[in-house]
Amino acid sequence: MSYEVTATRRRPQHFDDLIGQEFVAETLKNSIKSGKIAHAYLLSGPRGCGKTSTARILAKALNCKNGPTDNPCGECSNCKEITKGTSLDVIEIDGASNTSVENIRQIKDEVLFPPNSCRYKIYIIDEVHMLSTSAFNALLKTIEEPPPYVIFIFATTELQKVPATIKSRCQQFNFRLVPIEKVKECLKDAANELNIQAEDEALFWIARESTGSMRDAYTLFDQIVSFSGSSITYEKIKNKLGLVGIDQLNTLFELCVSKKTDEVLLSINETLQNGISIEQFISNCTSYIRSLLFIKCGIEKESLLGNKKDNYSSLIINEWNSIQLERALSIFLQLYRDIRYSISPKFELELAFSRLCWLSDYVSNVEVKKAIDAAQNLLLNHSDAKSINHISEVSHQEMRQETIDSRESTEQTEQSTETVRKTHTEINHVPQGLPTFEILSQQKETPTPFLDGGALPPDNSVQNIDNHSAEAIKQTFSNDDWSNTETPPDDVYYNKDDEDSSDYDQNSDISDNFQNLADSYESKIQQQPTILDEKVIIDDGREISVQQLKGNIYATLAIIDGFTVTALEKTENWKVNSNSLEATIKNAYDFAVLEKKKNTIQEVISKIFGKNMNFIINLKDNTNEKLDKIIEIPKQVAIICDLFKGTIL
Structure with missing residues (x-):
């Protein structure tokens, strides 16, 4: 009798012989007992777990002369023919070799003929995922509505490659690896x-x-x-197979723990000279470190460790913690990838073991953080203990000083500031043993008036005006505040012809003193030629000059839109009529700005006069220039446009 390999000799012949696939076996047995037999089955799972054997057992169970039965006899002619693979009604097809649509069309033609001697005509297609897309499409209709005597059994190791249209027409059974x-x-x-x-x-x-x-x-x-x-x-x-035993690995890694680099490198060289490949050696070392990590985590299951726990060196387990073992495992995993592109895999292996020799000194980021947190807590506790004592002393000194002489408030403030500064110096005293920098200790700092640092808050002398109305503005000025004969101060001198001077600073804080703003505009207006006896009557019946009217308008617009005030200050020849205010301007650009803000100006003027007033602005035509010509842009505006890369609308 010819030799038969163990895998063939011990192939399962009954559902009970399936190893590790109890769920699949019980499901198929129950479906046969109840007579609920599907017309298509899809068996998927890793290699060597019993998919093809299950398909043959199912074929024997359905075609056994004593069946259909969940326990085929194996003695009848049908069972023997199926076992030998000679049955005419059980056709096994290799999907990897018959991938074309022509092979599937041949199956479609054959299913029209009933079985010869068996009850069912069964097609077992192994590695079905290798079929082409056209072959799958040609098989869809046949699988969905086959003749009652035809059953399809598909087997595959790559379920994800099987189209969903095939999966939906089959009963699926997933096989698992055997423990x-x-x-x-x-x-x-x-x-x-x-x-x-x-x-x-x-x-x-x-x-x-x-x-x-x-x-x-x-x-x-x-x-x-x-x-x-x-x-x-x-x-x-x-x-015979060139393996590294656990005893040899224990000895090698104990040398790494002892930091004996020279002996480790010699041991590696001796191991490789015995015929063990570098890949196999790295694989064995990786499995060994993995087992040590499992033991460190409390796992002692022999099937996971590969050996009994007692076979592993206790010295290595005690010396290396979990983080260091994880580091060692990552070194070998990366080593297996690096040797493919290295000029010498042996050099890479020696370098990895050289790193393992100082693994005991390896400190992870987590451990560094814990050490820093511990040092921080120590310093904080030391600082808090001293700060409480010194702050209490400072408080008593301040109370005692205030009781002695409360009139010397300025001196008390200086003493309190000096005391707080000293307190900060004492609180930040460096504990003994920590390094200090001489250049920092010699540096002098200006005492701060606050415990937490920071500058004194600025004085806020601006008047709170909830509503920028004419009533709020009227109360700010009086007839005595204005004069047509006073000479404006030098610091507020205004030259109307100087185009480079800044008329109004938009970046100034709105909280500046409103009164100072009005005075400034008054000084600017006084230099313009006006008629001294020209008066206008506002809503409350008071008579004010045109200069006072300009001051009110400028001050109000400065709060709302300072850019408009800049253009309005360049106007001339103000004329106040019964329901309008007319002015003239030379620059075409300023004319365009005032035309755009005309409604805003009219609202301000109307509030001051207490009635609807129109604002009429005329462009002084010296050279008969028109608006459709190129408008000259002031230098300040051009600089702003270039700076912000913008355009003028």
Whole structure:
């Protein structure tokens, strides 16, 4: 009899033989018992977990001569033919080889013919995700409404590549990886069948390397049996496959903990000379550090650690904390990526172990923050203890000084300020042992009048005007405040022809003294030629001069729109009529500004006169220039436009 590999020899033949897929087995068994058999099934999951075996068991259960039954006999002709793969009514198709739409069209033609000897005609399409889009589209109608004797069973390892239109027409079953403990038990049964003595550590290593795939476990088991003979030991596996044992890893990492870099590098060189590949060595070291991290976190499950907890070095577990183990694990994970692009993978490996030798000195950001917080708390406690004592002393001194002589308020303020400054100096006293800078200690600072620092608040002498009305402005001035004969002061001298001087500062604070603002405008107006006896009557019946009228208008507009005041100050020849105020201006640009703000000016004038007044502004035409020509822009406006990159509207 020819040799049969373990994976084929131990392939499940019944639903109860499926390892780790109890949910799938129970669901299919119950559906067969109740007669609720779907026309399409989709089995998905990782490799070697029993998808194809489940499809064959389902085919035997449906076509068994004693069935349909959840437990096929395996003795009838139909069961034997399905097991051997020679049944005419159970067709297995490799989806990776038959991807074209022509293959699917052939299936569509074949489903029209009933089964030869079985109850159902079953199509098992493995790796169905490899079919082309056209093939899937051609299969849709057949899957949705197949003949009653046709059943489709699809198997795939990449469910995400199967179109949603196919998934929606099938019952889906997701297979899971087999736990390592169950894989180890199956390997032990396989070794007993062959009369082979196997160590638990060796079988556990095989199960762990299979990563939950039964087919991979049986394949690796056959390979080890080939060179181990009748006895399988972990020592043989380690020597033949070029593995690094846990004892060797314990010794190597204990040298790293002891910071013996020279011995570590020599040990690495000796290990590589024994035929162990760098990739395998890095993989073993990574798994070892991962297990140490799990132990540090309180995990002792053997299936996760790969070995018993007692097999790991207690010295390493005690010396390295969790943060340092995480750092070591990240070093090896990055090392495995770096060796692909390095000029020498061996150099990268030696560098990684050299870093591990000072891992005990590694301090994470979290630990640094904790240390800083502890130092901060220490300094704050020291500072608070002294500040309470000194502040209480200062308070008693101030109270005593105020009782002795309350009339010397200026001297008391200076003494209090000096006391507070001294208090700050004492509160900020550096504790013993901390470094100081001589240049900072010699620096002198001006005492501050406040405990928390800051300048004295400015005096606010501006009058509060809730409403910028004519009534509020009228009360500010009187007939005695204005004079047609006084010479304006030098500091407020106004030259009307000087275009470079700033007429009004828009950036000045609105809270400036309103009275000073009016006086300033009065001084500017006095230099303009006026008729001394020209008077106008305002709403309260008082007679005021044109200069006083200008002062009221300028002061009111300065609060509302200072830019308009700048243009209005350049006007001439004011004429007050019964219902209008007329003025003349030379500059075309200022004329445009006043025309734009005409309504605002009229509102101010109307409030002062107590009736509706129109404001008429005329452009003095010296050279017959017109508005449609280019308007000359003042130098100040041009500078502002260039600065803010704007345009004039």
